[in-house]
Amino acid sequence: MNSLVPYSHTLVLAGGLFFLGAACTAARRSLVMILIGVEVMLNAAGVALVAASLRWQQLDGQALVIFIMTVAAAEVAVGLALIVHCQRRTGSLDADRYRLMKG
């Protein structure tokens, strides 16, 4: 019994999700939205890995997804803490306001 879903379609789906997340990170000005874009990218990677794991019938892909999720969680925690810290320091979450790297 077959699924009739070609593997390439899953990869396209994952790619689409990934570039949506990348666009979000690149285009938005709010720091929170930038972080959300990163989350979307990580999730897309997870989709691709699970599909690969199914295609090659090996569980390594799924194991990697667990680690990705863990790392994403850790990264979100620290990232949001940083955002809170920045908000307290500068009063704004606008990415354009952070210009210290100029020059």
Place this chain on the structure above:
Amino acid sequence: MKTVLLLLLVLPLGGALINALLGRSLPRRAVEGVACAAVLGAMVAAACALILAGGRAHDLSFLQWFRVGEFSAAMNVHYDPLAAVMALMVTFVSAIIHLYSVAFMRDDHDYLRYFCYLNLFVFAMLVITTADNLIFVYLGWEGVGFCSYALIGFWYREEANANAGRKAFICTRIGDIAFGVALGLFFVYFSNFSITYINSHATGLSPTLVTILALLLLWAALGKSAQLPLTVWLPDAMAGPTPVSALIHAATMVTAGTYLLMRLFPLIRLSPLALLVIAGVGAVTSLYAAGAAWAQVDIKKMLAYSTISQVGYMFLAVGAGDIVGGLFHLVSHAFFKSLLFLAAGIVIQALAEEHNIFRMGSLRRLLPGAYWLFLAGAISLSAFPLMGGFFSKDRILLATFIHPGGAYKIFWLLGMGAAFLTPLYTFRVFFVAFPERPDGRRAEEIHPTLRFMAWILWPLAVCALGDGLLNLPGGFGKNFLGYYLASVPGARPDLGAGVATEWAMGLMSAATVLASMTLAYFLYRRRPALEPAITGFWGMLFSGFYLDWLYERIFVRPYQAAARFLWQQVDDRYDQQVIVGGARALFRPYRALAKFCWLQVDELVIDDGVEKTADSLVTVSRGLGYWTTGRLSTYLKMLFLGLTILFGALALTWHLR
């Protein structure tokens, strides 16, 4: 075993390197401690190696130094009983001398340089002792030569000392040329520099070639061991500090020549002619030097000539085919000669650098330690019956006497002559310098020396007096050293002379020595000690048969004249005419060319070009600078752009594959 031998070589080298690199920032005691510990460690390593070796030969390879085709210089070691005994002697005597030096050089500010060179010297000597590959030996050979130069001229601010160092180096270099030629021949005929290989394959060569090789090696050994005709550097080398004289010019470097001949003995003995020449050189030198020593007034110069004479005995032993006797005498000599030098060092320091024996006197009362030590050394050197040097010298004379061939009987006579003179000159110095004299030194003139300097020498004195036990010709422990060396190719533990001959020899030697000592007593103890005039026969002996004078006339003066001629006539004139005139001729067109280059090329092309390039760069950088907004969002967009480009490039390359 490999570790032990590695430690043996590496410890002195390490000591030298540590002191050289870090010594300036270490306290004085630390520097001295490192140097002494390095050599003491090497001594322990030598003892362990000797025990572990168990009388067998060991061949070990440490490092492949360099290799070009067939030409291979590897740091290989051939540790056989010969090397074992030599290494132990070298490290033992070096250790005592290092400890003595700590006290001797206590007022010198240049101690760091001293100890570095001393350690380096021990390393180089141990390389010569243990090395199998002849290039490795050559490394050690040059190393001892260099350290000897550096240490003889240690107090280089006095021109005479620096000259002495140079003289030593040049004389030994003349010998080293022969070594280099021999190395070349070894490569051509053996394609291998290994001593073991050469020794075992020597029988395949033609007799002429063997003789040539042996004579070349003899010439090399002559340079290092200060035998005729290259003896002139050793008396002058006494300009160095006394411990240096004790180590380098009594116990180790001067014996390196003999040692090399002993290592390559299986090769050398294939040529009876070479053996004859070696024995002849040894015998003649020993008599020559004994005569010269008789006339010296400087205590160190006497000991230097005495060294030349005793090393002559070692050469005589090799020439007579008895390397056991040669090594035995080498070890004995190391003990008693360094003892004599170091005791003399105590005297010299106590009398504020007085070397002339005729200005000493009454030292028995004033310096009792030095008195007894010097006496022990003198007894050993004179080959007093049953003490120290008696057995070794006796064995050599026996070997020479029983060797077939008339020439050897003549050599024996020369050797006996030297044996007669040795106690004579030794006790001449002893009786002039030490006993109580009305015109001797008084207590106030004695500078304080450390008592440590005296009591560190007692082990050496015991060894000097008792080392006859190493190789007694009969009775308990008979030929102990001989049997230990039995596995060394060419060694004969037993000379095979009849018992009657041995006894006759021994009694004759004893009688000679006693007669000589009695004569010395009557000549020098009974009569007041007056400094003799250096004229006539006495003057000839004093100057070493005018050898220095001869070399100066034959070699040095013409060379200096030639150099002066070349400098003033050829060089100066060349400068004037050729160089200056030529420069003038080239001047005019060069000027024109320079003007053209300046105006056309330099200003137009180069300067303008540079300016325009700079302008364009500024424009570009301004354009790029537009993008460095410092804004986070901009950078994120740039990241995405980069990612896209990268991705596209990867896809492209993948697609094209």
Place this chain on the structure above:
Amino acid sequence: MNLYAGTFYLLAAVTLGSTALAVTRRNVMHAIIYLVLSFFGTALLFFLLGAPFLAALEVIIYAGAIMVLFLFIVMMLEIRPAEQPLGLYLRQWLPAVVLGALSLAVLVLIIFESGADLSLPLAAASPREFGRFLFQKYWFSVEIVSFLLLVALVGALYLGRREE
């Protein structure tokens, strides 16, 4: 077209759509809610692709913990939707959309050029098998990752503290 394929394409559309919406909302709160929906879709996709355990984890960790954390932060910091004229907003989006579309095109080209394409088999990894596999082969990484979480915890605590 069987049930499996139909479900897959439906879920794919839902996920893509809700992600697109989430990404384009001006109000952060709206964006987060849409994103939660997207993660639900992803979780169901995981289930379909034979990883039931991961599906559960996706809901628990991503939708449950991470998004809730986002909500907390947004509410704590009282983030208001940014007042920006539409023109400016669109101008920001232009480079991102262009680049994204370009990359997606390249990706699709690569995928469909690679030749033989398999249909996904029907399989599922039970949590037991998966757990055994994970702790057998990747036990070391699990340890490291747990350490990483500790580090993140400390970091977040430190960064978020109130400076008196």
